[in-house]
Amino acid sequence: MHYTLRQIEVFLATAFHENVSQAADSLAMSQSAASSALKELEQRFGIQLFDRVGKRLQLNDFGKSLRPKAESLLSQAVEFENLLAMRGEIGHINVGATLTIGNYLAVPIMAEFMNRYPGSRVDLTVENTRSITQRVLNFELDIGLVEGELQNDNLDIIHWRDDELSLFCAPDHPLAGRPTLNDDDLAEAEWIIREAGSGTRQGFEHAMYGLMSGLNVRLELQHTEAIKRAVEAGLGIGCLSRITLQEAFRRGSLLPLYAPQRDWMRRFYFILHKQKYRTAGIRNWLTLCQEEGADHFSTYGPDQ
Known part of the structure; x- marks a missing residue:
């Protein structure tokens, strides 16, 4: 072998941190040792793995092509070490x-x-x-x-x-107790929903296709518990995974709502x-x- 696993570790850590000093810290090495390991790897094969962009070291195209293979190599080496240490399948x-x-x-x-x-x-x-x-x-x-x-x-x-999204409201909300909600009910309601980029928001938008553009979204929150508290406070109705609502439904602090004309499965x-x-x-x-x-x-x- 004309390279070492330590050199591979330094390469991957530098790719992650885009900084040799931070890479060295993450590997409990000195900066000079990390720099030397990276330099030796490049000089040994006559290659360049990074481009300097300001104060950052950014992987070039060749470095990017090597990164997945280096990740795989290091993962296999760690697994092999575990086997040698008689730890079998543990990792x-x-x-x-x-x-x-x-x-x-x-x-x-x-x-x-x-x-x-x-x-x-x-x-x-x-x-x-x-x-x-x-x-x-x-x-x-x-x-x-x-x-x-x-x-x-x-x-x-x-x-x-599979999972199911559930609509819900506070016990004293005007929609509470309705057997089902139609699309007009959904369009007229005030909503407390998850933020863009979340899977729950994506599922909600899919279920509400055709209604989203005119929806009255009062709050967008990142955390499930914050949405539940806001709905309990009467600020609107919500939509979350049924998994997250079972305890509140059992307590009666929140009530489920049903709109069976919409697909809430995901x-x-x-x-x-x-x-x-x-x-x-x-x-x-x-x-x-x-x-x-x-x-x-x-x-x-x-x-x-």
Whole structure:
């Protein structure tokens, strides 16, 4: 071998941070050692991997083409080290999840994963669909669990489980108790909804096709709990995953609303970079998520 894994680590860290000093800090190295490792890699093969843009080191086209292969190589090396250390299938994985999934589904799966594979570690990042997608594309996350529909040639997008959006209001709202709402009711209501870029917002816009342009949106909020509190306060009606509303429906602090003429079903997805090496940890995570997602609709329904 005419390169070292340490050089590959420095290359990837520099690509991520776009700064050698920050890359060195992330690897617990001195800046001079990191600079030397990167320089030796480039000089050994007579290549240049970065262009200097102001104070940043930005991957050039050749560096970009090598990055996925370097990521895969390093992932396999880490897995091999784990096997040598007699840790078998155990590994460290970086998981990204959208707000609904991260706050209501991912944590129990993490707990089961770590119980099933003692010594494993899962780092969870919770952001909206747009942010999680970008992090997966940038190899910052091993896998994403998202709510939004995506099309990207660099991603494997795998159906995980179905989900249902639910309309809801406060118990004293004028629409409370109506058996169903028609499109005029929906168009005249004041709404508290998720922000653009979220999977829930995308699903809402899909369900409300033809009505969105004239909709009275009073508030756009990033967090599910903030939307629930605003609706409880009587500021409008909302639309969130039914998963997030079950406890409030049971307590009676919020009431479901029904508009059966609209399609409120959507899907949750796994997303992985196509060139990301799937370690045993990633494969085990996928398997566990699929086990946990089986027959999930039996736990709730519109009558609850």
